[in-house]
Amino acid sequence: MLICDDLTLQRGSETFHFSLTLQPGELLVLVGPSGAGKSTLLDLLAGFATPQQGTLSWQGESLLALSPAQRPFTTLFQSDNLFDHLTVAQNIGLGLSPTLRLSQAQRQQVQExxxxMGLGDRLASLPPQLSGGQQQRVALARCLVRQRPLLLLDEPFSALDPALRQELLREIHRLTRVEGIGVLLISHHPQEARDVADRLALLEQGRIVFCGAPSALDAPEHAALRRYLGHDAD
Known part of the structure; x- marks a missing residue:
């Protein structure tokens, strides 16, 4: 289990306090208004920011002294995921080696x-020859080939049309089950939490103020959820 306990960061006048858990094979969707600290949380988990206090551990071992490359995370962002001059196979292969000097076994991993991701016949294609959904599938395949147990998704599908976004979210949901990957997905779409999340977390003013079943969105009783959804507090 990933355990984040009172991970605290001071940035200017803002203070962030994060506590959460993530199990292997679980999909946790994190929502919240702009500026609430969603990207800050990912920076702390991935090692791009250093907390002033708190703990972060995976399988009982602290991650705080580890560099980003040593931590058990792979991160997928909304954009800038692929190199247009490299083929699909090469873009995926970067997950195994930045020099693309791959062994036969590694080339087999790329193909698998x-x-x-349904891209077996597009290995020689360049990203501009692919649809937006296919491009994000390539980026996701590169994450998978790294075989890290935890996947951080920073709104990677938000630029896609709703049908494609739902298709890729279902694929993520399937992968959490089949591969046993723990997934933390940042989203601006509450419906995504309803559709695929095992748990929903709401971030407000630098703190996780609610964590529970996605069904809480349907009849929100928690005041923070009501504010986020635009319901009257009373």
């Missing part, structure tokens, strides 16, 4: 990851 592409096949799982």
């Amino acid at each position: 990851a592409a096949a799982r």
Whole structure:
């Protein structure tokens, strides 16, 4: 289990306090208004920011002294995921080696990851020759080939049309079950939490103020959820 306990960061006049858990094979969707601290949380988890206090551990071992490359995370962002001059196979292969000097076994891993994403026949294609959904599938395949147990998704599908976004979210949901990956997905769409999340977390003013079943969105009783959804507090 990933355990984040009172991970605290002071940035200017803002103070962030984060506490959460994430199990292998679990999909946790994190929502919240702009500026609430969602990207700050990812920076702390991935090691791009250093907390002033708190603990962060995976399988009982602290992660705080580890560099980003040593931590058990792979991160997928909304954009800038692919290199247009490299083929699909090469873009996926970067997850294994930045020099793209791959062994036969690693090339097989690339082919298998592409096949799982429905891209087995596009290995020689360049990203501009692919649809937006296919491009994000390539980026996701590169994450999978790294074989890290935890996946951080920073709104990677928000630029896609709703049908494509739902298709890729269902794929993420399937992967959490089949691969046993723990997934933390940042989203601006509460419906995504309803559709695929095992748990929903709401971030407000630098703190996680609610964590529970996504069904809480349907008849929100928690005051913070009501504010987020635009319901009257009373």
